[in-house]
Amino acid sequence: MTTATERKWFEAVASLETCSLCGVYGIQVAHSNQDRGMGQKSAPWMTAALCTPEHYEIDNGKNLSRDERRALMDRAIVITHDRLIRAGKLRLA
Ligand SMILES: [Zn+2]
Known part of the structure; x- marks a missing residue:
């Protein structure tokens, strides 16, 4: 199930459009695998x-x-x- 928080993060990261490591255009939203295992899904902000x-x-x-x-x-x-x-897409409440 996708929560509203997950959807917001997915859309924000997808909107960056270029790779955070090499700068090439065209990206995927990649999840950290680190907290996975035991059926745990990594946090949407990872x-x-x-x-x-x-x-x-x-x-x-x-x-x-x-x-x-x-x-x-x-x-x-x-x-x-x-x-x-920097893009103003992530602000403190
Ligand atoms: Zn890259």
């Missing part, structure tokens, strides 16, 4: 705007270690949040 190749590399890639893939995803999420704040 998402990043990623191009398809980097999304694949972070989720399934064989070129990076698990720690490297996690670090890259964390960086992508931080950059995505920074971009959302």
Whole structure:
């Protein structure tokens, strides 16, 4: 089930349109896999705007270690949040 919060985050991240890591146009909204396991879905704000190749590399890639893939995803999420704040799409209540 998709909650209103999840939908808002999805739409905000999707609106960034370019990859938070490489800047290429055309992105997917990528979820962090970190809190998953035991059927847990990661929080909707643990998402990043990623191009398809980097999304694949972070989720399934064989070129990076698990720690490297996690670090890259964390960086992508931080950059995505920074971009959302600078764009005025993420404000404190
Ligand atoms: Zn990219």
